Amino acid sequence: MSAITAETRAQKNYSDWYASTKAKSLRPPLTPEEEARPFSKYYYEEIPEPDPKHLKKMDKPCDPSLAIEPHQINDLLDPGELDVEIGWCNLENGAGFIANRIVYPEITADMIDWWFAWHALEDLRYRIWYPPQHGGIMVSPEARKRLLDPAVPFAEKNWGQIHHVTEDCNCGMENIDINFLSPKDIGFDMSRWKKPFVSAFAGGQGWAVTVDKTDMSITAPAVMCHIFRQHPDGLEHRTRFWMGYRLSNGMPELSLPPGISVPVEAIQGLARHNVKEFTRFKYFLPRIYAEFGGRMEA
Amino acid sequence: MPIKLMAASRRRPGLTRSEYQRYLEFYHGTIARQERLKISTYVQNHVIDGAFGTLADETHQQVANRDAVVELVFDSFRDMIETLEPAVPSAASQDGKFFADECNNIIVMAEEEEVPVPNPIPAFNPGLGIVQGVGGLKVLQYIMRDDSVFREDYLIHWRKAHQHAMENAPYAREQLRRCVMNKRSRINDNDGAARAHFKMVDPPVYDLVVSHWFDTIEQAGAFRQYLEAMQSYPAPFANWSKSFYLYTRQVVIIRDTPQDV
Numbered sequence: 001m002s003a004i005t006a007e008t009r010a011q012k013n014y015s016d017w018y019a020s021t022k023a024k025s026l027r028p029p030l031t032p033e034e035e036a037r038p039f040s041k042y043y044y045e046e047i048p049e050p051d052p053k054h055l056k057k058m059d060k061p062c063d064p065s066l067a068i069e070p071h072q073i074n075d076l077l078d079p080g081e082l083d084v085e086i087g088w089c090n091l092e093n094g095a096g097f098i099a100n101r102i103v104y105p106e107i108t109a110d111m112i113d114w115w116f117a118w119h120a121l122e123d124l125r126y127r128i129w130y131p132p133q134h135g136g137i138m139v140s141p142e143a144r145k146r147l148l149d150p151a152v153p154f155a156e157k158n159w160g161q162i163h164h165v166t167e168d169c170n171c172g173m174e175n176i177d178i179n180f181l182s183p184k185d186i187g188f189d190m191s192r193w194k195k196p197f198v199s200a201f202a203g204g205q206g207w208a209v210t211v212d213k214t215d216m217s218i219t220a221p222a223v224m225c226h227i228f229r230q231h232p233d234g235l236e237h238r239t240r241f242w243m244g245y246r247l248s249n250g251m252p253e254l255s256l257p258p259g260i261s262v263p264v265e266a267i268q269g270l271a272r273h274n275v276k277e278f279t280r281f282k283y284f285l286p287r288i289y290a291e292f293g294g295r296m297e298a
Numbered sequence: 299m300p301i302k303l304m305a306a307s308r309r310r311p312g313l314t315r316s317e318y319q320r321y322l323e324f325y326h327g328t329i330a331r332q333e334r335l336k337i338s339t340y341v342q343n344h345v346i347d348g349a350f351g352t353l354a355d356e357t358h359q360q361v362a363n364r365d366a367v368v369e370l371v372f373d374s375f376r377d378m379i380e381t382l383e384p385a386v387p388s389a390a391s392q393d394g395k396f397f398a399d400e401c402n403n404i405i406v407m408a409e410e411e412e413v414p415v416p417n418p419i420p421a422f423n424p425g426l427g428i429v430q431g432v433g434g435l436k437v438l439q440y441i442m443r444d445d446s447v448f449r450e451d452y453l454i455h456w457r458k459a460h461q462h463a464m465e466n467a468p469y470a471r472e473q474l475r476r477c478v479m480n481k482r483s484r485i486n487d488n489d490g491a492a493r494a495h496f497k498m499v500d501p502p503v504y505d506l507v508v509s510h511w512f513d514t515i516e517q518a519g520a521f522r523q524y525l526e527a528m529q530s531y532p533a534p535f536a537n538w539s540k541s542f543y544l545y546t547r548q549v550v551i552i553r554d555t556p557q558d559v
Binding site: 209 | 409
Protein backbone atom coordinates (compact mmCIF):
# COMPACT_ATOMS: atom_id res chain seq x y z
CA MET A 1 0.00 0.00 0.00
CA SER A 2 1.46 3.36 -0.98
CA ALA A 3 1.84 6.09 1.59
CA ILE A 4 -0.58 9.01 1.53
CA THR A 5 1.32 12.14 0.62
CA ALA A 6 0.42 15.65 -0.49
CA GLU A 7 0.93 14.45 -4.06
CA THR A 8 -1.63 11.64 -3.73
CA ARG A 9 -4.03 13.58 -1.49
CA ALA A 10 -4.55 16.06 -4.30
CA GLN A 11 -6.35 13.44 -6.38
CA LYS A 12 -10.04 14.08 -7.07
CA ASN A 13 -12.39 11.96 -9.09
CA TYR A 14 -13.65 13.37 -12.38
CA SER A 15 -17.02 14.68 -11.29
CA ASP A 16 -15.65 16.28 -8.11
CA TRP A 17 -12.78 17.86 -10.03
CA TYR A 18 -15.06 19.20 -12.74
CA ALA A 19 -17.43 20.65 -10.16
CA SER A 20 -14.49 22.42 -8.50
CA THR A 21 -13.23 24.22 -11.58
CA LYS A 22 -15.56 27.20 -11.40
CA ALA A 23 -14.31 27.94 -7.89
CA LYS A 24 -10.72 27.45 -9.03
CA SER A 25 -11.25 29.89 -11.86
CA LEU A 26 -11.89 32.62 -9.30
CA ARG A 27 -8.32 32.12 -8.02
CA PRO A 28 -9.26 31.89 -4.35
CA PRO A 29 -6.74 32.61 -1.57
CA LEU A 30 -4.51 29.68 -0.69
CA THR A 31 -5.92 27.21 1.81
CA PRO A 32 -4.05 26.58 5.08
CA GLU A 33 -2.79 23.31 3.59
CA GLU A 34 -1.47 25.14 0.53
CA GLU A 35 0.11 27.84 2.67
CA ALA A 36 2.00 25.08 4.48
CA ARG A 37 3.50 23.68 1.29
CA PRO A 38 7.22 24.46 1.02
CA PHE A 39 6.82 26.18 -2.35
CA SER A 40 3.88 28.45 -1.42
CA LYS A 41 6.19 31.47 -1.13
CA TYR A 42 6.46 31.54 -4.93
CA TYR A 43 2.78 32.36 -5.13
CA TYR A 44 3.37 35.74 -3.54
CA GLU A 45 6.33 36.83 -5.63
CA GLU A 46 6.17 39.88 -7.82
CA ILE A 47 5.63 38.69 -11.38
CA PRO A 48 8.21 40.09 -13.82
CA GLU A 49 6.86 42.03 -16.76
CA PRO A 50 7.90 40.85 -20.21
CA ASP A 51 10.36 42.79 -22.33
CA PRO A 52 8.11 45.47 -23.92
CA LYS A 53 9.76 44.97 -27.33
CA HIS A 54 8.94 41.26 -27.14
CA LEU A 55 5.34 41.80 -26.13
CA LYS A 56 4.91 44.50 -28.79
CA LYS A 57 5.58 41.89 -31.46
CA MET A 58 2.25 40.37 -30.44
CA ASP A 59 0.36 43.62 -31.08
CA LYS A 60 -0.44 42.94 -34.74
CA PRO A 61 -0.77 39.80 -36.84
CA CYS A 62 2.19 38.59 -38.88
CA ASP A 63 2.11 37.67 -42.57
CA PRO A 64 0.34 34.27 -42.76
CA SER A 65 2.35 33.29 -45.83
CA LEU A 66 5.43 33.15 -43.60
CA ALA A 67 3.85 30.88 -40.98
CA ILE A 68 4.19 27.10 -40.93
CA GLU A 69 1.30 24.67 -40.75
CA PRO A 70 1.25 21.74 -38.33
CA HIS A 71 2.26 19.19 -40.94
CA GLN A 72 5.48 21.23 -41.31
CA ILE A 73 6.38 20.69 -37.66
CA ASN A 74 9.69 19.08 -38.64
CA ASP A 75 10.88 22.48 -39.92
CA LEU A 76 11.47 23.19 -36.25
CA LEU A 77 14.36 20.71 -36.40
CA ASP A 78 16.11 22.68 -39.12
CA PRO A 79 19.17 24.66 -38.02
CA GLY A 80 18.71 28.41 -37.80
CA GLU A 81 15.50 30.34 -37.59
CA LEU A 82 12.17 30.14 -39.39
CA ASP A 83 10.53 33.15 -41.02
CA VAL A 84 8.30 33.77 -38.02
CA GLU A 85 9.76 33.11 -34.59
CA ILE A 86 7.60 35.61 -32.71
CA GLY A 87 4.12 36.49 -33.96
CA TRP A 88 0.59 35.31 -34.58
CA CYS A 89 -2.00 35.34 -37.35
CA ASN A 90 -4.98 33.61 -38.89
CA LEU A 91 -3.85 31.17 -41.54
CA GLU A 92 -5.61 31.24 -44.91
CA ASN A 93 -7.75 28.28 -43.84
CA GLY A 94 -9.00 30.08 -40.72
CA ALA A 95 -6.74 28.33 -38.21
CA GLY A 96 -4.84 30.35 -35.61
CA PHE A 97 -1.05 30.36 -35.65
CA ILE A 98 1.24 31.47 -32.84
CA ALA A 99 5.03 31.48 -32.67
CA ASN A 100 7.08 32.57 -29.71
CA ARG A 101 10.75 32.44 -28.90
CA ILE A 102 12.57 33.14 -25.67
CA VAL A 103 16.10 32.34 -24.52
CA TYR A 104 16.75 31.22 -20.96
CA PRO A 105 20.33 31.86 -19.78
CA GLU A 106 19.97 29.83 -16.58
CA ILE A 107 17.68 26.98 -17.61
CA THR A 108 18.72 23.49 -18.72
CA ALA A 109 16.85 20.76 -20.57
CA ASP A 110 16.73 18.72 -17.35
CA MET A 111 14.83 21.55 -15.67
CA ILE A 112 12.29 21.59 -18.49
CA ASP A 113 11.71 17.85 -18.31
CA TRP A 114 11.30 18.00 -14.55
CA TRP A 115 9.00 21.01 -14.49
CA PHE A 116 6.50 19.78 -17.04
CA ALA A 117 6.00 16.59 -15.01
CA TRP A 118 6.31 18.06 -11.49
CA HIS A 119 3.83 20.89 -11.83
CA ALA A 120 0.91 18.61 -12.76
CA LEU A 121 0.52 17.09 -9.30
CA GLU A 122 -1.10 19.92 -7.35
CA ASP A 123 -3.12 23.06 -8.06
CA LEU A 124 -0.59 25.18 -6.24
CA ARG A 125 2.30 23.95 -8.37
CA TYR A 126 0.47 25.22 -11.42
CA ARG A 127 -0.72 28.42 -9.78
CA ILE A 128 2.79 29.51 -8.73
CA TRP A 129 3.90 29.36 -12.38
CA TYR A 130 1.75 32.32 -13.34
CA PRO A 131 -0.56 33.35 -10.48
CA PRO A 132 -2.44 36.09 -12.40
CA GLN A 133 -3.98 33.61 -14.85
CA HIS A 134 -3.45 30.04 -13.64
CA GLY A 135 -6.37 28.60 -11.66
CA GLY A 136 -5.53 24.96 -11.10
CA ILE A 137 -4.62 21.58 -12.51
CA MET A 138 -5.68 17.94 -12.21
CA VAL A 139 -4.58 14.62 -13.65
CA SER A 140 -6.42 11.31 -13.59
CA PRO A 141 -5.53 8.59 -11.07
CA GLU A 142 -3.82 6.55 -13.81
CA ALA A 143 -1.80 9.57 -14.95
CA ARG A 144 -0.78 10.30 -11.36
CA LYS A 145 0.53 6.75 -11.01
CA ARG A 146 2.73 7.27 -14.05
CA LEU A 147 3.93 10.68 -12.91
CA LEU A 148 4.93 9.24 -9.55
CA ASP A 149 6.53 6.13 -11.00
CA PRO A 150 10.29 6.50 -10.46
CA ALA A 151 10.95 4.07 -13.31
CA VAL A 152 9.57 6.54 -15.86
CA PRO A 153 12.11 9.23 -16.84
CA PHE A 154 11.02 12.85 -16.34
CA ALA A 155 11.15 13.52 -20.08
CA GLU A 156 8.63 10.72 -20.71
CA LYS A 157 6.27 11.00 -17.76
CA ASN A 158 3.72 13.13 -19.61
CA TRP A 159 3.62 11.09 -22.79
CA GLY A 160 0.04 10.05 -23.39
CA GLN A 161 -1.17 11.80 -20.24
CA ILE A 162 -3.72 14.60 -19.96
CA HIS A 163 -3.28 17.72 -17.83
CA HIS A 164 -6.65 19.25 -17.00
CA VAL A 165 -5.80 22.90 -16.42
CA THR A 166 -7.96 25.86 -15.50
CA GLU A 167 -6.39 28.91 -17.10
CA ASP A 168 -7.15 32.33 -18.54
CA CYS A 169 -5.52 33.00 -21.88
CA ASN A 170 -7.00 36.50 -22.03
CA CYS A 171 -10.46 35.39 -23.13
CA GLY A 172 -11.77 34.34 -19.72
CA MET A 173 -11.12 31.28 -17.60
CA GLU A 174 -11.23 27.99 -19.49
CA ASN A 175 -10.89 24.32 -18.70
CA ILE A 176 -8.22 23.04 -21.05
CA ASP A 177 -7.41 19.36 -21.43
CA ILE A 178 -3.86 19.05 -22.74
CA ASN A 179 -3.02 15.60 -24.04
CA PHE A 180 0.78 15.51 -23.93
CA LEU A 181 2.42 13.32 -26.54
CA SER A 182 5.83 11.95 -27.31
CA PRO A 183 7.70 13.80 -30.07
CA LYS A 184 7.09 10.82 -32.34
CA ASP A 185 3.35 10.84 -31.71
CA ILE A 186 3.03 14.54 -32.49
CA GLY A 187 4.72 13.94 -35.82
CA PHE A 188 8.43 14.63 -35.42
CA ASP A 189 10.88 12.70 -37.57
CA MET A 190 12.76 10.77 -34.90
CA SER A 191 15.74 10.18 -37.20
CA ARG A 192 16.37 13.92 -36.82
CA TRP A 193 15.55 14.05 -33.12
CA LYS A 194 18.98 14.80 -31.67
CA LYS A 195 21.23 17.54 -30.35
CA PRO A 196 21.99 20.25 -31.35
CA PHE A 197 18.59 20.44 -33.08
CA VAL A 198 16.59 19.59 -29.98
CA SER A 199 17.29 19.26 -26.26
CA ALA A 200 13.79 18.99 -24.75
CA PHE A 201 10.15 18.96 -25.77
CA ALA A 202 6.67 19.32 -24.33
CA GLY A 203 3.63 19.33 -26.54
CA GLY A 204 0.43 17.71 -27.62
CA GLN A 205 -3.17 18.44 -28.39
CA GLY A 206 -5.56 20.52 -26.32
CA TRP A 207 -9.29 21.08 -26.05
CA ALA A 208 -10.43 24.32 -24.42
CA VAL A 209 -13.87 25.38 -23.26
CA THR A 210 -15.03 28.12 -20.92
CA VAL A 211 -15.53 27.18 -17.26
CA ASP A 212 -19.01 28.67 -17.70
CA LYS A 213 -19.80 26.04 -20.30
CA THR A 214 -23.31 25.93 -21.69
CA ASP A 215 -24.88 23.65 -24.26
CA MET A 216 -23.82 26.00 -27.04
CA SER A 217 -20.23 26.61 -25.88
CA ILE A 218 -17.52 25.73 -28.37
CA THR A 219 -14.83 23.28 -27.28
CA ALA A 220 -11.85 24.42 -29.30
CA PRO A 221 -8.95 22.19 -30.35
CA ALA A 222 -5.33 23.26 -30.72
CA VAL A 223 -2.00 21.61 -31.33
CA MET A 224 0.77 22.84 -29.03
CA CYS A 225 4.53 22.47 -29.39
CA HIS A 226 7.25 23.67 -27.03
CA ILE A 227 10.64 22.67 -28.38
CA PHE A 228 13.98 23.58 -26.82
CA ARG A 229 17.52 23.63 -28.18
CA GLN A 230 20.91 24.87 -27.11
CA HIS A 231 21.78 28.45 -27.98
CA PRO A 232 24.98 30.44 -27.33
CA ASP A 233 23.07 32.42 -24.69
CA GLY A 234 21.43 29.44 -22.97
CA LEU A 235 18.42 27.28 -23.79
CA GLU A 236 16.25 28.51 -26.63
CA HIS A 237 12.53 27.84 -26.26
CA ARG A 238 10.40 27.93 -29.42
CA THR A 239 6.63 27.67 -29.11
CA ARG A 240 4.09 26.99 -31.80
CA PHE A 241 0.31 26.76 -31.51
CA TRP A 242 -2.05 25.78 -34.28
CA MET A 243 -5.54 26.64 -33.07
CA GLY A 244 -8.43 24.92 -34.82
CA TYR A 245 -6.44 21.75 -35.51
CA ARG A 246 -6.87 18.46 -33.75
CA LEU A 247 -4.67 15.40 -33.99
CA SER A 248 -6.45 12.40 -35.39
CA ASN A 249 -4.36 9.27 -35.04
CA GLY A 250 -1.25 11.40 -35.01
CA MET A 251 -2.17 13.46 -38.07
CA PRO A 252 -3.13 17.13 -37.74
CA GLU A 253 -6.53 17.86 -39.21
CA LEU A 254 -8.24 21.22 -39.54
CA SER A 255 -11.38 20.93 -37.45
CA LEU A 256 -13.14 24.19 -38.15
CA PRO A 257 -16.48 24.25 -39.95
CA PRO A 258 -16.25 25.74 -43.46
CA GLY A 259 -16.13 29.52 -43.40
CA ILE A 260 -15.23 29.71 -39.73
CA SER A 261 -11.96 31.25 -38.47
CA VAL A 262 -10.45 31.13 -35.02
CA PRO A 263 -11.29 34.52 -33.49
CA VAL A 264 -8.42 37.01 -33.56
CA GLU A 265 -8.96 37.76 -29.86
CA ALA A 266 -8.34 34.12 -28.98
CA ILE A 267 -5.12 33.92 -31.00
CA GLN A 268 -3.68 37.19 -29.78
CA GLY A 269 -4.84 36.45 -26.25
CA LEU A 270 -3.00 33.15 -26.14
CA ALA A 271 0.07 34.70 -27.78
CA ARG A 272 0.29 37.43 -25.15
CA HIS A 273 -0.39 34.96 -22.35
CA ASN A 274 2.40 32.77 -23.65
CA VAL A 275 4.92 35.64 -23.57
CA LYS A 276 3.92 36.52 -20.02
CA GLU A 277 3.86 33.04 -18.50
CA PHE A 278 7.20 32.10 -20.01
CA THR A 279 8.79 35.37 -18.96
CA ARG A 280 7.85 34.38 -15.42
CA PHE A 281 9.18 30.88 -16.16
CA LYS A 282 12.57 32.30 -17.20
CA TYR A 283 13.25 33.78 -13.79
CA PHE A 284 11.39 31.29 -11.64
CA LEU A 285 12.35 27.85 -12.91
CA PRO A 286 16.08 27.92 -12.00
CA ARG A 287 15.24 28.86 -8.41
CA ILE A 288 12.47 26.34 -7.83
CA TYR A 289 14.51 23.62 -9.53
CA ALA A 290 17.39 24.33 -7.12
CA GLU A 291 14.99 23.65 -4.23
CA PHE A 292 12.87 20.78 -5.51
CA GLY A 293 14.34 19.58 -8.80
CA GLY A 294 15.13 15.99 -9.61
CA ARG A 295 12.23 14.50 -7.64
CA MET A 296 8.44 14.53 -7.87
CA GLU A 297 7.67 14.82 -4.17
CA ALA A 298 7.95 18.04 -2.19
CA MET B 299 -8.20 10.11 -40.43
CA PRO B 300 -11.84 9.22 -41.04
CA ILE B 301 -14.49 10.37 -38.62
CA LYS B 302 -17.71 8.50 -38.13
CA LEU B 303 -21.13 9.75 -37.12
CA MET B 304 -23.21 7.11 -35.35
CA ALA B 305 -26.88 7.86 -34.79
CA ALA B 306 -28.91 5.48 -32.67
CA SER B 307 -32.55 6.20 -33.27
CA ARG B 308 -35.95 4.78 -32.51
CA ARG B 309 -39.03 4.80 -34.67
CA ARG B 310 -41.48 7.67 -34.68
CA PRO B 311 -44.84 7.11 -32.99
CA GLY B 312 -47.21 5.03 -35.05
CA LEU B 313 -44.67 2.92 -36.95
CA THR B 314 -43.87 -0.73 -36.41
CA ARG B 315 -40.22 -1.69 -36.28
CA SER B 316 -40.56 -3.37 -39.67
CA GLU B 317 -42.11 -0.27 -41.21
CA TYR B 318 -39.38 1.87 -39.75
CA GLN B 319 -36.60 -0.41 -41.02
CA ARG B 320 -38.21 -0.64 -44.46
CA TYR B 321 -38.35 3.15 -44.71
CA LEU B 322 -34.80 3.53 -43.41
CA GLU B 323 -33.32 1.07 -45.89
CA PHE B 324 -35.34 1.66 -49.04
CA TYR B 325 -36.31 5.35 -48.79
CA HIS B 326 -33.71 7.05 -46.62
CA GLY B 327 -30.91 4.84 -47.89
CA THR B 328 -31.86 5.52 -51.49
CA ILE B 329 -31.94 9.26 -50.88
CA ALA B 330 -28.43 9.03 -49.43
CA ARG B 331 -27.21 7.17 -52.52
CA GLN B 332 -28.84 9.75 -54.79
CA GLU B 333 -27.44 12.66 -52.81
CA ARG B 334 -24.19 11.19 -51.55
CA LEU B 335 -22.32 14.50 -51.05
CA LYS B 336 -19.08 13.60 -49.21
CA ILE B 337 -20.15 10.39 -47.52
CA SER B 338 -17.36 7.84 -47.67
CA THR B 339 -19.25 4.89 -46.20
CA TYR B 340 -22.82 4.51 -44.97
CA VAL B 341 -23.93 1.45 -43.04
CA GLN B 342 -27.26 0.87 -41.35
CA ASN B 343 -27.52 -1.54 -38.45
CA HIS B 344 -31.07 -2.79 -38.10
CA VAL B 345 -31.87 -3.84 -34.55
CA ILE B 346 -33.01 -7.42 -33.98
CA ASP B 347 -32.93 -7.37 -30.21
CA GLY B 348 -31.06 -5.80 -27.36
CA ALA B 349 -30.98 -5.06 -23.65
CA PHE B 350 -30.81 -1.86 -21.67
CA GLY B 351 -29.43 -1.57 -18.15
CA THR B 352 -28.89 -4.54 -15.85
CA LEU B 353 -30.94 -7.22 -14.16
CA ALA B 354 -30.34 -5.41 -10.86
CA ASP B 355 -32.19 -2.29 -12.03
CA GLU B 356 -35.79 -1.99 -10.84
CA THR B 357 -36.76 0.05 -13.87
CA HIS B 358 -35.16 1.59 -16.94
CA GLN B 359 -33.18 4.75 -16.29
CA GLN B 360 -33.57 6.17 -19.79
CA VAL B 361 -35.23 5.53 -23.14
CA ALA B 362 -35.00 1.77 -23.59
CA ASN B 363 -35.75 1.33 -27.24
CA ARG B 364 -33.56 1.59 -30.33
CA ASP B 365 -34.54 0.39 -33.78
CA ALA B 366 -31.41 1.18 -35.79
CA VAL B 367 -27.95 2.66 -35.61
CA VAL B 368 -26.71 4.36 -38.75
CA GLU B 369 -23.00 4.88 -39.31
CA LEU B 370 -21.81 7.58 -41.70
CA VAL B 371 -18.08 7.72 -42.33
CA PHE B 372 -16.31 10.79 -43.73
CA ASP B 373 -12.70 11.31 -44.71
CA SER B 374 -12.48 14.44 -42.56
CA PHE B 375 -14.41 16.58 -40.11
CA ARG B 376 -14.88 19.21 -42.82
CA ASP B 377 -16.41 16.64 -45.18
CA MET B 378 -18.80 15.64 -42.42
CA ILE B 379 -19.95 19.21 -41.79
CA GLU B 380 -20.29 19.98 -45.49
CA THR B 381 -22.50 16.91 -45.88
CA LEU B 382 -24.61 17.29 -42.76
CA GLU B 383 -24.98 21.06 -42.94
CA PRO B 384 -24.96 21.91 -46.66
CA ALA B 385 -25.67 25.46 -47.80
CA VAL B 386 -28.96 24.22 -49.25
CA PRO B 387 -30.63 21.68 -46.95
CA SER B 388 -30.33 18.15 -48.36
CA ALA B 389 -33.27 15.80 -48.77
CA ALA B 390 -31.66 13.36 -46.34
CA SER B 391 -31.50 16.01 -43.62
CA GLN B 392 -35.25 16.61 -43.95
CA ASP B 393 -36.27 12.97 -44.27
CA GLY B 394 -35.60 11.87 -40.70
CA LYS B 395 -38.88 13.13 -39.32
CA PHE B 396 -40.80 10.63 -41.45
CA PHE B 397 -39.40 7.61 -39.64
CA ALA B 398 -37.39 8.60 -36.55
CA ASP B 399 -38.21 10.02 -33.14
CA GLU B 400 -35.48 12.59 -33.74
CA CYS B 401 -35.47 14.30 -30.37
CA ASN B 402 -34.41 11.01 -28.78
CA ASN B 403 -31.52 10.25 -31.14
CA ILE B 404 -28.17 9.43 -29.58
CA ILE B 405 -25.37 10.90 -31.65
CA VAL B 406 -21.73 9.86 -31.32
CA MET B 407 -18.96 11.30 -33.49
CA ALA B 408 -16.23 8.76 -33.22
CA GLU B 409 -12.83 7.64 -34.39
CA GLU B 410 -12.26 3.93 -34.85
CA GLU B 411 -9.63 1.70 -33.32
CA GLU B 412 -9.43 -1.92 -34.36
CA VAL B 413 -8.99 -4.38 -31.47
CA PRO B 414 -7.33 -7.64 -32.56
CA VAL B 415 -9.31 -10.82 -31.89
CA PRO B 416 -7.85 -14.31 -31.52
CA ASN B 417 -10.10 -16.04 -34.07
CA PRO B 418 -11.06 -13.74 -36.97
CA ILE B 419 -11.89 -16.78 -39.14
CA PRO B 420 -14.33 -19.50 -38.05
CA ALA B 421 -13.00 -23.03 -37.66
CA PHE B 422 -16.31 -24.26 -39.08
CA ASN B 423 -16.53 -23.94 -42.89
CA PRO B 424 -14.02 -21.10 -43.34
CA GLY B 425 -14.00 -21.46 -47.14
CA LEU B 426 -10.70 -20.38 -48.62
CA GLY B 427 -9.83 -18.73 -45.33
CA ILE B 428 -8.84 -15.46 -46.93
CA VAL B 429 -11.70 -13.33 -45.62
CA GLN B 430 -11.34 -12.27 -42.02
CA GLY B 431 -13.33 -10.21 -39.56
CA VAL B 432 -16.80 -10.56 -40.97
CA GLY B 433 -20.00 -11.83 -39.43
CA GLY B 434 -23.74 -11.76 -39.85
CA LEU B 435 -24.41 -10.63 -36.30
CA LYS B 436 -23.10 -7.21 -35.31
CA VAL B 437 -23.45 -6.24 -31.68
CA LEU B 438 -23.26 -2.54 -30.86
CA GLN B 439 -22.38 -1.99 -27.23
CA TYR B 440 -22.95 1.51 -25.84
CA ILE B 441 -21.00 1.78 -22.59
CA MET B 442 -21.75 4.77 -20.39
CA ARG B 443 -18.72 6.09 -18.52
CA ASP B 444 -19.03 6.22 -14.74
CA ASP B 445 -19.33 9.94 -13.90
CA SER B 446 -16.47 9.76 -11.44
CA VAL B 447 -13.96 8.34 -13.94
CA PHE B 448 -11.79 10.50 -16.16
CA ARG B 449 -12.31 9.84 -19.87
CA GLU B 450 -8.70 8.81 -20.36
CA ASP B 451 -8.85 6.33 -17.49
CA TYR B 452 -12.18 5.00 -18.73
CA LEU B 453 -10.50 3.89 -21.97
CA ILE B 454 -7.61 2.34 -20.04
CA HIS B 455 -10.10 0.43 -17.89
CA TRP B 456 -12.15 -0.66 -20.90
CA ARG B 457 -9.04 -2.21 -22.47
CA LYS B 458 -8.28 -4.07 -19.24
CA ALA B 459 -11.92 -5.11 -18.83
CA HIS B 460 -12.02 -6.37 -22.41
CA GLN B 461 -8.88 -8.40 -21.78
CA HIS B 462 -10.41 -9.71 -18.56
CA ALA B 463 -13.60 -10.64 -20.40
CA MET B 464 -11.77 -12.40 -23.21
CA GLU B 465 -9.81 -14.43 -20.66
CA ASN B 466 -12.94 -15.39 -18.73
CA ALA B 467 -15.40 -15.96 -21.57
CA PRO B 468 -14.09 -18.89 -23.62
CA TYR B 469 -17.12 -19.04 -25.94
CA ALA B 470 -16.72 -15.34 -26.83
CA ARG B 471 -12.97 -15.76 -27.27
CA GLU B 472 -13.66 -18.53 -29.75
CA GLN B 473 -16.49 -16.80 -31.60
CA LEU B 474 -15.64 -13.08 -31.75
CA ARG B 475 -14.62 -12.37 -35.35
CA ARG B 476 -13.97 -8.65 -35.17
CA CYS B 477 -13.96 -5.91 -32.53
CA VAL B 478 -13.78 -2.15 -33.13
CA MET B 479 -13.69 0.64 -30.56
CA ASN B 480 -15.60 3.74 -31.66
CA LYS B 481 -14.08 6.39 -29.41
CA ARG B 482 -16.07 9.60 -29.05
CA SER B 483 -14.18 12.62 -30.37
CA ARG B 484 -14.23 15.85 -28.38
CA ILE B 485 -15.33 17.53 -31.61
CA ASN B 486 -18.69 15.99 -30.70
CA ASP B 487 -18.92 18.54 -27.86
CA ASN B 488 -19.75 21.18 -30.47
CA ASP B 489 -23.02 19.70 -31.71
CA GLY B 490 -25.16 22.10 -29.70
CA ALA B 491 -26.81 23.59 -32.78
CA ALA B 492 -27.83 20.15 -34.06
CA ARG B 493 -29.20 19.19 -30.66
CA ALA B 494 -31.19 22.41 -30.55
CA HIS B 495 -32.51 21.81 -34.07
CA PHE B 496 -33.80 18.34 -33.15
CA LYS B 497 -35.05 19.56 -29.76
CA MET B 498 -32.82 17.05 -28.00
CA VAL B 499 -32.79 17.83 -24.29
CA ASP B 500 -29.75 16.56 -22.40
CA PRO B 501 -29.20 13.42 -24.50
CA PRO B 502 -27.00 10.75 -22.94
CA VAL B 503 -23.30 11.00 -23.83
CA TYR B 504 -21.41 7.83 -24.64
CA ASP B 505 -17.62 8.03 -24.77
CA LEU B 506 -17.33 4.58 -26.30
CA VAL B 507 -19.39 2.35 -28.56
CA VAL B 508 -17.87 -1.03 -29.29
CA SER B 509 -18.80 -3.03 -32.38
CA HIS B 510 -18.49 -6.81 -32.13
CA TRP B 511 -19.03 -9.20 -35.02
CA PHE B 512 -20.08 -12.84 -34.65
CA ASP B 513 -20.90 -15.38 -37.36
CA THR B 514 -24.68 -15.52 -36.91
CA ILE B 515 -27.44 -14.80 -34.39
CA GLU B 516 -26.76 -18.31 -33.07
CA GLN B 517 -23.63 -16.88 -31.41
CA ALA B 518 -25.50 -14.19 -29.46
CA GLY B 519 -24.86 -16.21 -26.31
CA ALA B 520 -21.13 -15.63 -26.78
CA PHE B 521 -21.68 -11.90 -26.41
CA ARG B 522 -23.80 -12.46 -23.31
CA GLN B 523 -20.97 -14.48 -21.78
CA TYR B 524 -18.49 -11.72 -22.73
CA LEU B 525 -20.71 -9.04 -21.20
CA GLU B 526 -21.07 -10.86 -17.91
CA ALA B 527 -17.32 -11.36 -17.76
CA MET B 528 -16.72 -7.69 -18.55
CA GLN B 529 -19.11 -6.60 -15.82
CA SER B 530 -17.13 -8.69 -13.34
CA TYR B 531 -13.99 -6.61 -13.99
CA PRO B 532 -13.18 -5.28 -10.52
CA ALA B 533 -12.47 -1.59 -11.17
CA PRO B 534 -15.63 0.48 -11.61
CA PHE B 535 -15.47 2.39 -14.88
CA ALA B 536 -18.91 2.04 -16.46
CA ASN B 537 -22.45 2.88 -15.49
CA TRP B 538 -24.02 -0.38 -16.59
CA SER B 539 -27.53 0.83 -15.74
CA LYS B 540 -27.21 3.43 -18.49
CA SER B 541 -25.40 1.15 -20.90
CA PHE B 542 -27.02 -1.00 -23.55
CA TYR B 543 -26.30 -3.35 -26.39
CA LEU B 544 -28.06 -4.09 -29.64
CA TYR B 545 -28.01 -7.20 -31.77
CA THR B 546 -28.18 -5.94 -35.32
CA ARG B 547 -28.18 -6.91 -38.96
CA GLN B 548 -25.80 -4.78 -40.99
CA VAL B 549 -27.13 -3.23 -44.21
CA VAL B 550 -24.54 -1.55 -46.41
CA ILE B 551 -25.93 1.50 -48.19
CA ILE B 552 -22.69 2.99 -49.54
CA ARG B 553 -19.28 1.33 -49.48
CA ASP B 554 -16.84 1.57 -52.36
CA THR B 555 -14.33 -1.13 -53.17
CA PRO B 556 -11.07 -0.04 -51.51
CA GLN B 557 -8.73 1.54 -54.06
CA ASP B 558 -5.69 -0.32 -52.72
CA VAL B 559 -7.14 -3.80 -53.19
